[in-house]
Amino acid sequence: xxxxxxxxxxxxxxxxxxxxxxxxxxxxxxxxxxxxxxxxxxxxxxxxxxxxxxxxxxxxxxxxxxxxxxxxxxxxxxxxxxxxxxxxxxxxxxxxxxxxxxxxxxxxxxxxxxxxxxxxxxxxxxxxxxxxxxxxxxxxxxxxxxxxxxxxxxxxxxxxxxxxxxxxxxxxxxxxxxxxxxxxxxxxxxxx
Numbered sequence: 001x002x003x004x005x006x007x008x009x010x011x012x013x014x015x016x017x018x019x020x021x022x023x024x025x026x027x028x029x030x031x032x033x034x035x036x037x038x039x040x041x042x043x044x045x046x047x048x049x050x051x052x053x054x055x056x057x058x059x060x061x062x063x064x065x066x067x068x069x070x071x072x073x074x075x076x077x078x079x080x081x082x083x084x085x086x087x088x089x090x091x092x093x094x095x096x097x098x099x100x101x102x103x104x105x106x107x108x109x110x111x112x113x114x115x116x117x118x119x120x121x122x123x124x125x126x127x128x129x130x131x132x133x134x135x136x137x138x139x140x141x142x143x144x145x146x147x148x149x150x151x152x153x154x155x156x157x158x159x160x161x162x163x164x165x166x167x168x169x170x171x172x173x174x175x176x177x178x179x180x181x182x183x184x185x186x187x188x189x190x191x192x
Contacts, residue, residue: 022165026101030108030162038111041157045123048154052082052126055133071137073187078133080183085129085176086122092175093117101162108162121164121172127151128176136180151176 060075062068098119102110131147155169164172 022167023101023105025166026159026162026164027105027107029156029160030101030110033160038161041160042111045154045157045161048123048127048130051150052085052130055130056082059133059137073191074133074137077180077183077187078130078137080186081129081133081176081179082126084183085125085179088179089120089122089125089172089175092120092171093122098165098168101165105162110162112161112163114163118164119168119171120175121155121158121168123158124151124155124164124169124172125176125179127154128173129179130176132177132180136184 056075056079058075059071059078063071063073063075093116096119097117100114100116100118102108102113128148128151131144131151134147135144151173155173158164158169159166
């Protein structure tokens with residue numbers, strides 16, 4: 001019984017400690033940002049939905065143009081992953097119900113006030129779903145580096161804007177990348 005009580009005490013304190021670090025990061029990145037770059041970072045974070053939709057469509061289109069079954073399958077896998085990312089992300093936001101940093105922390109100057117909850121970061125999750133889909137389809141360093149660089153920049157932009165905590169972005173990255181893995185498993189089952 002003592003170990004259970006100690007575990008809950010430790011878990012509570014680690015969570016409070018972690019939250020404190022996250023609050024410091026969000027405040028630092030938001031307050032020390034160069035506001036002349038706000039439009040760039042806002043555009044970057046808003047581009048994630050467009051990139052997420054364009055990725056499977058582009059891969060599928062290339063597959064049909066080239067009559068390449070591999071690209072067709074990877075395009076379908078990417079589409080399933082993006083749809084799954086949107087769906088699971090929505091469910092998690094409604095279940096976790098974490099408030100956004102700008103509504104909880106004093107001193108945050110958000111680039112925009114976005115409705116809804118914070119965890120996970122939807123923009124980050126679909127950016128990582130796109131990056132992972134592209135890297136799985138074209139497993140070359142010169143595809144992976146810019147794709148994941150873009151996805152990481154989207155995550156940074158979401159924290160910098162005061163709309164997400166780092167753990168929101170981290171969960172979004174795991175959700176996006178994981179959805180590609182799950183959709184790959186589903187494609188293998190469908191093809192059997």
